[in-house]
Amino acid sequence: MADTTETTPPRATANRSTTPASDVFSDFISSNWAERDEVTPAPREQASYAAARRERISRLHPGRTLVFPAGDPKVRSNDTDYPYRAHSAFAHLTGWGSDTVPGSVLVLTPTPGGTVAGETPADEPTAGGHTAVLYFREGAGRDSDEFYANSDIGEFWTGPRPSPAHVTADLGIETRSLSELAAVLDGLDANALVVRGADREIADAVDATRTLLEAGSAGDTPSAPTDASVAGAGAADPGDTADAADSAADEHTDDSLARDASELRLVKDDFEIAEMRAAVAATAQGFDDVIADLPAIVAHPRGERLVEGTFYRRARAEGNTVGYDTIAASGPHACILHWTRNDGPVVPGDLILLDAGIELDSYYTADITRTFPISGTFTDVQRRVYEAVLEAADAAFRIVRPGIRFREIHQAAMAVIAERTAEWGLLPVSAEESLRPENQFHRRYMVHGTSHHLGIDVHDCAQARRELYLDGVLEAGMVFTIEPGLYFQPDDLSVPEEYRGLGVRIEDDILVTETGAENLSVHIPRTADAVEAWLAGR
Incomplete structure (x- = not known):
């Protein structure tokens, strides 16, 4: 395996890096590359099935932003990782498998007019629905030294990454740059839910937003759902379309989201x-x-x-x-x-x-x-x-x-x-x-x-x-x-x-x-x- 000493932080390899740092080298390595013609793929077979699964999880948690991280690679030893595997809930809801771009995040955002679970009329259990957006980190362009110096995303190290347009066509999900995710997480309300255990930084960011909202509220804002909240009740039978009206507001927690994503898989399509x-x-x-x-x-x-x-x-x-x-x-x-x-x-x-x-x-x-x-x-x-x-x-x-x-x-x-x-x-x-x-x-x-x-x-x-x-x-x-x-x-x-x-x-x-x-x-x-x-x- 190549010595990935050229990596930018967070990997601790600067003490043995030999990457040329001059402008002359940067200009030379960034020039004289052939143009690439990206072929727009047809949607993969599982794209329609993943869309149906997202619809089912949407019905279980109307009016709430739902965050499903794929997770980052896990360190095996120093700057070597275990073989990457995306979180199962993320893979199930996107259709991405072994070709998942590490660190990606699926966010289901309530469409305008949606209502928070517990406030939904019994005859309108899915009012509003959700819009799915997949955030992922694109490959480093040749106008950046990361192209050759970053072993996490640099093309010299990991090969080319797909473009947002390619992923959108492939998975049938709107895609955006991972750089936009921070603003999304900062703008969450107290009703947002996240699947925990996949990406600690994402979960911490959601928790931080909740804490700020709770601290700034005058007592009218509902308490943010946390893992310590009541969980284990209220999800519909996985073989049926969900009736979210059967769930009370305090039953919608991070644990319940993970539970519901797990129960979706009890009956296979x-x-x-x-x-x-x-x-x-x-x-x-x-x-x-x-x-x-x-x-x-x-x-x-x-x-x-x-x-x-x-x-x-x-x-x-x-x-x-x-x-x-x-x-x-x-x-x-x-x-x-x-x-x-x-x-x-x-x-x-x-x-x-x-x-x-x-x-x-x-x-x-x-x-x-x-x-x-x-x-x-x-x-x-x-x-x-x-x-x-x-x-x-x-x-x-x-x-x-x-x-x-x-x-x-x-x-x-x-x-x-x-x-x-x-x-x-x-x-x-x-x-x-x-x-x-x-x-x-x-x-x-x-x-x-x-x-x-x-x-x-x-x-x-x-x-x-x-x-x-x-x-x-x-x-x-x-x-x-x-x-x-x-x-x-x-x-x-x-x-x-x-x-x-x-x-x-x-x-x-x-x-x-x-x-x-x-x-x-x-x-x-x-x-x-x-x-x-x-x-x-x-």
């Missing part, structure tokens, strides 16, 4: 579902790559690292990156639920648990787990545990349909886990007794949940209210995982020695349909016999 299918298909290729590379993986003393690297290569080839840190857990490491060190050997005779997903350029990701015998064949004990986990997964899948509660999926899987662990003599009570809320002995061997929503985040919709998530009713268009497992720690004296150090998880990505459900990843071998055939055919 057609574009999102197509992206989920594509992410699963790419992930299937990554699993095939790992199977094909098994001889080299087994031969290396840190074979788990090769598993991770092989899958990552496919993720970069077919998408943006991995959707989360790959879990390549061989042998007893499979009993560590979030094993991501991936520094152990891959030994014939053991099982390896591979939990991985490819994130596309749109940020939508798969999340799939397969467990397979490194030698190619399950032992009797390994097969017994594997088939119990598969039975639990299939039992959970069979009940999925619109109208059931999300929590019922977990209950269906746990009934099988309790039955099998009791049958093997691992529980001090019967399966029926273990399933009682006050007991749960079987959960010693599977402490995690069976399902989580999936989409633009691997654990999508995480800020949704419990009544719409765990206690929520399934709707067509929801996408989530089903991932039961059994994990017998290597030092667990509650199980016979033959089970110790054995971990199995099977995870699939599930789409709720109008009449039931579809397993999007069913084509990746799942049964014990199919897994063995998969390994034999590598």
Whole structure:
């Protein structure tokens, strides 16, 4: 990587900068460049879907300015950053993904005539609506020394950036220079809301404006909404057009805005579902790559690292990156639920648990787990545990349909886990007794949940209210995982020695349909016999 010593503040690199500073050099490097003909693009496919999502969030918060930052790059070490990823709410509402310009901000401003939530007549829940404007920092022009000296935006460092006209055509959103944002934030009223956690400076600027307004008010101005305010109520069902009249004014907070943006994603639109299918298909290729590379993986003393690297290569080839840190857990490491060190050997005779997903350029990701015998064949004990986990997964899948509660999926899987662990003599009570809320002995061997929503985040919709998530009713268009497992720690004296150090998880990505459900990843071998055939055919 080039030594980015030529950067202007805030990076602390001036002590090793060698950038020429003379006017002669500046004139020379700024001249004799060919003109560029910018082609105006057609709107990207997701532009219309993102517009519909903005309309839905607008209806939830009429009369309020809504601020959605993409966020800046995060420092990894000194002047190197982690790979950039825009905040999920920003990406969902704009349609920008891996090509997002860092530091961009989406602002939804009430149109004239709009009213503040809580004052809206019941028959006019969306009075006024919002106008969307995307603020972003354009590339440094060749009339500026930043063109070559600023590693954050200089074309020599990051390549050319799109123009406002290009972004407007691409995303279907009015765009303006980021330099105009400060005046917008200074002009906010006390009812403005911001998604926090994406950009601290933006959130601080909104808070500063609120503080000034509160300090200057005579008591008539409504208190500015803050994170400490009441949150967690008042948003409409994500599958319906919102009725903001059901919300009281003090229920509109920064937390509620983040919650509502999260709940918008509970039911996926057609574009999102197509992206989920594509992410699963790419992930299937990554699993095939790992199977094909098994001889080299087994031969290396840190074979788990090769598993991770092989899958990552496919993720970069077919998408943006991995959707989360790959879990390549061989042998007893499979009993560590979030094993991501991936520094152990891959030994014939053991099982390896591979939990991985490819994130596309749109940020939508798969999340799939397969467990397979490194030698190619399950032992009797390994097969017994594997088939119990598969039975639990299939039992959970069979009940999925619109109208059931999300929590019922977990209950269906746990009934099988309790039955099998009791049958093997691992529980001090019967399966029926273990399933009682006050007991749960079987959960010693599977402490995690069976399902989580999936989409633009691997654990999508995480800020949704419990009544719409765990206690929520399934709707067509929801996408989530089903991932039961059994994990017998290597030092667990509650199980016979033959089970110790054995971990199995099977995870699939599930789409709720109008009449039931579809397993999007069913084509990746799942049964014990199919897994063995998969390994034999590598």
